[in-house]
Amino acid sequence: MKSATIQHVQVIRFTLQRLLHTPVASLLNILVIGIALSLPVGGYVLLKNVQGLAEQTAGTPQISVFLAAGTSQEEITRISKELKEHAAIDHIEFVPRDLALKQLQLSTGLADVVGGLTQNPLPDAFVIYPVALDAPKLELLRDDLRSWPRFEHVQLDSAWAHKLQAILRFGRLAVLILAAMLSFALVAITFNTIRLQILTQRDEIEVAKLIGATNGFIRRPFLYFGLVQGLLGGATAWLIIACSLLLLNYNLAELAQLYASNFSLHHLTPGDSLALLGFSAYLGWLGAWLSVSQHLWQIEPK
Amino acid sequence: MIKFNQVYKRYPGGHEALRNLSFEIAEGEMVFLTGHSGAGKSTLLKLIAAIERPTSGSVVVKGQNIKSLKGGALPYLRRNLGLIFQDHKLLFDRNAFDNVMLPLQICGFDHRESAKRVRAALDKVGLLNREKANPIALSGGEQQRLCIARAIVNRPTILLADEPTGNLDTEYSGEIMNIFRSFHQVGVTLLVSTHDETILRQFPGRALALKHGELQP
Ligand SMILES: Nc1ncnc2c1ncn2[C@@H]1O[C@H](COP(=O)(O)OP(=O)(O)O)[C@@H](O)[C@H]1O
Numbered sequence: 086m087k088s089a090t091i092q093h094v095q096v097i098r099f100t101l102q103r104l105l106h107t108p109v110a111s112l113l114n115i116l117v118i119g120i121a122l123s124l125p126v127g128g129y130v131l132l133k134n135v136q137g138l139a140e141q142t143a144g145t146p147q148i149s150v151f152l153a154a155g156t157s158q159e160e161i162t163r164i165s166k167e168l169k170e171h172a173a174i175d176h177i178e179f180v181p182r183d184l185a186l187k188q189l190q191l192s193t194g195l196a197d198v199v200g201g202l203t204q205n206p207l208p209d210a211f212v213i214y215p216v217a218l219d220a221p222k223l224e225l226l227r228d229d230l231r232s233w234p235r236f237e238h239v240q241l242d243s244a245w246a247h248k249l250q251a252i253l254r255f256g257r258l259a260v261l262i263l264a265a266m267l268s269f270a271l272v273a274i275t276f277n278t279i280r281l282q283i284l285t286q287r288d289e290i291e292v293a294k295l296i297g298a299t300n301g302f303i304r305r306p307f308l309y310f311g312l313v314q315g316l317l318g319g320a321t322a323w324l325i326i327a328c329s330l331l332l333l334n335y336n337l338a339e340l341a342q343l344y345a346s347n348f349s350l351h352h353l354t355p356g357d358s359l360a361l362l363g364f365s366a367y368l369g370w371l372g373a374w375l376s377v378s379q380h381l382w383q384i385e386p387k
Numbered sequence: 388m389i390k391f392n393q394v395y396k397r398y399p400g401g402h403e404a405l406r407n408l409s410f411e412i413a414e415g416e417m418v419f420l421t422g423h424s425g426a427g428k429s430t431l432l433k434l435i436a437a438i439e440r441p442t443s444g445s446v447v448v449k450g451q452n453i454k455s456l457k458g459g460a461l462p463y464l465r466r467n468l469g470l471i472f473q474d475h476k477l478l479f480d481r482n483a484f485d486n487v488m489l490p491l492q493i494c495g496f497d498h499r500e501s502a503k504r505v506r507a508a509l510d511k512v513g514l515l516n517r518e519k520a521n522p523i524a525l526s527g528g529e530q531q532r533l534c535i536a537r538a539i540v541n542r543p544t545i546l547l548a549d550e551p552t553g554n555l556d557t558e559y560s561g562e563i564m565n566i567f568r569s570f571h572q573v574g575v576t577l578l579v580s581t582h583d584e585t586i587l588r589q590f591p592g593r594a595l596a597l598k599h600g601e602l603q604p
């Protein structure tokens with residue numbers, strides 16, 4: 086007869102009824118939560134897109150490896166094979182010293198100087214294209230390569246990566262601070278909504294306690310309310326960002342055409358979207374829980 | 388079923404509402420609690436329902452000492468009690484049916500079973516045709532009976548009624564006393580407070596007489 090699921094279903098239905106009971110207030114609350122959340126989440130989305138764009142336009146970072154003089158052809162073949170099998174390496178390019186010299190002649194206009202050389206001073210080289218693009222992993226790979234025999238000089242041009250990382254780090258920090266502040270706002274909004282609900286349902290709570298309601302039973306509708314309100318707020322934030330991106334992309338399309346690029350802004354991944362909904366639902370629940378803990382015990386039947 | 392032993396109740400502010408009460412009510416008994424207004428009748432009933440705690444002495448209900456009752460056990464004790472309040476404590480944001488439904492919702496009964504029980508309880512107090520009415524639209528006597536329906540719907544073993552006939556004319560109060568007698572007949576333990584001596588003459592039974600918070604011999 087006492088089925089826990091029946092009770093929970095009842096409470097959820099009750100919660101939705103409560104939301105619909107005051108449609109304007111509920112809608113405003115959900116909108117406020119949605120807008121508050123959409124700021125940090127929107128920042129996060131932009132950050133992700135900037136990161137993608139930067140990686141796309143700045144080109145892939147490379148590591149140049151110069152071989153020691155006198156490395157034999159067999160050794161080069163073996164090294165080349167080992168590099169190709171390395172997990173952190175996407176693909177490689179071998180630059181024989183003759184080709185390097187020719188390129189130098191062509192590209193720098195030092196044809197005279199180079200032509201005057203009796204002997205090619207350049208070493209054989211590999212250009213390595215790594216899988217990972219972030220600075221710490223690149224540096225790790227560079228250090229690894231440095232320990233290989235016959236590699237005389239390993240050079241990673243990571244300045245751009247460092248700069249990008251620094252900018253992104255700054256952006257992430259800004260988004261995080263914003264998210265923390267607005268999460269607090271969400272909790273506060275829910276706290277207050279629930280406080281008002283508890284006040285208006287004083288009689289009901291008192292009577293329920295008198296006829297044997299457990300604290301859990303009295304708490305549950307408020308907690309569910311906070312959870313559902315937070316969840317709907319999160320969904321609203323998602324929609325706000327979706328609409329903004331739609332608008333931005335529409336305008337971006339023209340711009341991108343001018344630059345012959347097909348760049349467009351992407352929304353949250355499904356995983357991130359779920360995280361957003363889960364987090365907003367949790368914050369709503371937390372606000373309700375704090376409010377209930379704070380206010381419910383004050384109502385004791387007389 | 389209910390046992391008081393040297394119970395004192397002093398309210399914050401120093402007023403001593405009950406003084407040295409010792410008595411016992413056996414299972415299935417129907418007992419009246421009489422006394423002038425301010426004698427301590429409501430306070431005594433509140434002690435049984437653990438709405439108030441005794442200042443000293445012990446109150447034992449169904450083998451559980453109210454004073455040492457843990458917060459978590461309190462709701463389950465109250466589910467054994469049917470409480471009929473002097474001020475009814477009905478909820479005006481829902482109709483009569485839903486008011487009576489509340490105790491069953493709290494215990495987690497399924498909806499169909501509850502609906503049957505609610506109708507049976509409303510029928511018992513003669514309010515079946517008013518189930519859709521808001522309590523505010525009911526007369527004083529009807530509100531009192533609705534309060535009784537809510538108290539009995541959960542089939543409590545103990546029924547506590549605080550001046551259930553308080554401001555009703557004799558015809559209505561006779562009706563309500565008849566309802567109580569029918570519960571007595573099925574073995575429910577009843578404690579009914581009243582300041583109306585005529586009821587005592589109509590319904591003979593054991594009476595506890597309070598005067599200024601003390602039990603009269
Ligand atoms: N919550 C309270 N705080 C202080 N005094 C109270 C409180 N409740 C009742 N009293 C006092 O205790 C005495 C007994 O009250 P009560 O039990 O309500 O009597 P009765 O129900 O017999 O009229 C009265 O003098 C009343 O003023």
Ligand SMILES: [Mg+2]
Binds near residue numbers: 430
């Ligand atoms: Mg009283």
